[in-house]
Amino acid sequence: MTTRLFGEPVPRREDPRLLTGRGRYLDDLGAGALEAAFVRSPHAHARILDIDVSAAIEVEGLVAIYTWEDLPEEVGAPLPLLIPHPALTHGRTARPLARDVVRHVGEPVVMVVARDRYLAEDACALIRVDYEPAEAVVGVETATRSARLVHDDVPGNVGAHLVQEVPSAAGLGAREAIDAAPHTLSFRLDIERSASMPLEGRGVYARWDADDRSLRIYSSTQTSTSVRMAVAARLGLPLTKVEVIAPDVGGGFGVKIVHPWPEEVLVPWAAMLLGREVKWTEDRREHFVSSAHERAQVQHVRVGFDDAGRVLGLDVTILHDHGAYTPYGIIVPIITATQLPGPYRIGAYRVEFSSVYTNTVQVTPYRGAGRPQAAFCMERTMDRIAAHLGLDRTAVREANFIQPDEFPYDQGLTFQDGRPLIYDSGDYPESLRMLKELIGWDSFGELRARAAAEGRRLGIGLGCYVEGTGVGPYEGGHVQITSDGRVHVSTGLTSQGQGHETAFAQIAAAELGVPLERVSVVTGDTRRFGYAVGTFASRAAVMSGNAIALACRRVREKALRIAADALEADPGDLEIVDGEVRVAGTPGVAVPLATVAVLANPLRYAFDAEAARATQFAGTPSPDRPPVAEGEEPGLEGRDYYSPVRSTFASGMHAAIVETDPLTAEIRVLRYAVVHDCGNLVNPMIVEGQIHGGVAQGVGGALYERMVYDEHGQLLNASFMDFLMPYVTEVPRIETAHLRTPSPLNPLGIKGAGEAGVIPVSAVIASAVEDAEGIRIDRMPISPSELFDLRRAAG
Amino acid sequence: MTNIAVTLTVNGVVRRAEVPGRRLLSDCLRHDLGLTGTHVGCEHGVCGCCTVLLDGEPVRSCLTLAATADGHEITTVEGLAGPDGEPSPVQRAFAECHGLQCGFCTPGFLCTVTALLRDNPAPSEEEVLEGLSGNLCRCTGYQNIVRSVRRAAELIAGEDDGGPAGWPSGPVRTSGDAEDTGHAGPAGDAEGAGRAGIAGGATGERAGAEGA
Ligand code: FES
């Protein structure tokens, strides 16, 4: 690499447009398009008896009203179950519009299309749907005990049940190992629901070109290639006649990986039928009740350990709340189950989960995707062990760490990608040492004592995690150098604020030896790159970053081959510096990449001066060779894919100092420290930003955010007034340090970073509050009033 | 429904629109006047994405009816840059300090901070937090937004030292290294990677600004 770009905090190239109002988000597109609105179920569980649209017909500007009965079979069929798994014996998905039964508040029942959204909502308000309400199933424990069923054909409301067991080295099962251990503990943990809650909701805008019989869809999605395939299949269109573009997307955090959403099927379908452009932009209330939530689990833990705190056996039973449907399979509880051991070598491990239906919004991954629950479980367990033995909490973790010389380390489990869960690299003892230094773990006692002398109550806590990142199956990259010397990079996965245009340009510029300004990057546009999986699981930098690097290497090789010919040099003697192919050590002997691009594409027609140099009478190097040599293709471009055998494992450790008010039980985070290891960093500024954002969401999940359902399945806090996301005043200053253990699995040595910040936060805050209060914390989030009640109960 | 004729001075340009009485100012700006830089994150006055300056004061355009803004002056994100497209100090600071990720909350923050620093060019830490406390961001964790405000204050005060005071990175260690490899940050870097200019001109108004 000739340019110091990889690893530099290069300013973001997306910022100029986003800072001047020139970003293009979904609702910024399609001026003049018809707009859709939906009548959604007000009941958590009900049978639809009748739908009367007559009053709505009169609304001025109304264009169309659709109920399930109006949909062709393919359009009205249940949405796909995206990730089937043998353990998901009773997978169920919704139809784009409810047919006869609604299973959560917010389920779409009628679609209205009108001249604008105001008028569409006017019509919605006049549509009368007759429901016969049924009793709702709310809460996982109710669901497993209840005789009421969310789906008539799913007994016990259990959609999936999965057990994984890894025996000890001596061949003991976890239960035996625990029974034989010197110490045992058992306890229960609870985590409540939260949600991704990007500030831009979902949205879709479709244009049907009747002359060309082609469909263009813009969607605020995390996966445009998959939306394309799903919609083409539903609407019976050839794939080549459907293009899907993710424009600027105002945050995703997981919820926008689900697809196709009902609206992603219905809006394009209506656009085709009506021959008009149609758009739907989700409003905030819709986002609360009709997209997806995550997190809610009840965990029962039994652990056996020795005098040093080493875990000899761990047995965890998880009840996972899946909401009303399972479009994204059981990825979330699988991740909880398999990432639970974290950085530890667990003697024997058994984990069992039941994934349970309730009459609430469906559960699909939200940043962290089951890992925050896993870290909460494992780290609370570590703290319990330390308390039981009277040991320092860091000492118990140290006693259990996988050591640096034990990599690759096989946890013996099957991960979410169906592959063995093998950690590729890491250095957990060093990470903990750095964390203790950063937060001042060893000197905290003095700080606490000084605060106590002033009547203040402080506590310190920590949490560790390992995160499988960069799951397959693959991503690709395409790189083209045009005759103006510009480098055009494209990859199929999408961006929601992660700075891919910058990070991928850094990779390409560094690999090709060209100035950054000459590189442009396009993501999430199927017109540019049709093969991709999507942005989730902290995979973009690992997957597309490496694919782009590999594609660049192909282009580079080709450029050197062509330039060698032109310069009559050996390709091995050439280097690319500043966009010029040079003979190393021979100043002045060089050819710009722009010219190489011209030479790479023999032309018949001269459309400009550059092109003239590649035409047939401009002096082909050798008249007895074909203009395009055998095995070559015209053009200076390359395409490659990165498909790893398995995930790469990032890790991190966080610590916090909290203060709890002795009177009001208010909890304040005074300091928050992060040590993070995601291997090599492409752009440390961006990685840092990802961690900040993750921690803030973690703080929200630990102290403020919850979805409050009443027993009838009504979401009581479906607005930003009542669902409390942290403002600047709620997020502490975040101090960070990076450890770097490069991944041996990919050419760039990188690991994912997108979800890291959020994973251990609930565990860390619980640990710190427990330390401050001397009261066991086993339920998150925790509010001041809950802490107040815990104090009272503790007497 | 009878429409109401409104005349707004948006980013210094007189604009006219015929709107139903219930039309929100946010929708009028975005969809009638084509100024889509103002975003809508909640439509119930909590997130601050839709913040614009009405006669210089930050208001939630999702809680304001277009009709009530008749005759008033409005500044949106499209109007923050200088006449030649030169980014305002606040815009520049957000670019330098990585004060945005997805950019959806950003126009609201930019308008809020512009007014904040105009009224109080040297805010204390407390005052910065207070000033930002009505705007939600789901991406950044606010760390770099706070830094951006401080940086913008520096720029406004003319304390342009050629770049921000280093990204807030802690030490970077490569496993197995004996020593810290140093701070990751552009501070002291001769190239001054932190000086992001704003490329291109401000969009200002679309063609035919008068009488939309
Ligand atoms: S959109 Fe106006 S405050 Fe949220």
Ligand code: FES
């Ligand atoms: S940058 Fe995405 S919400 Fe603030």
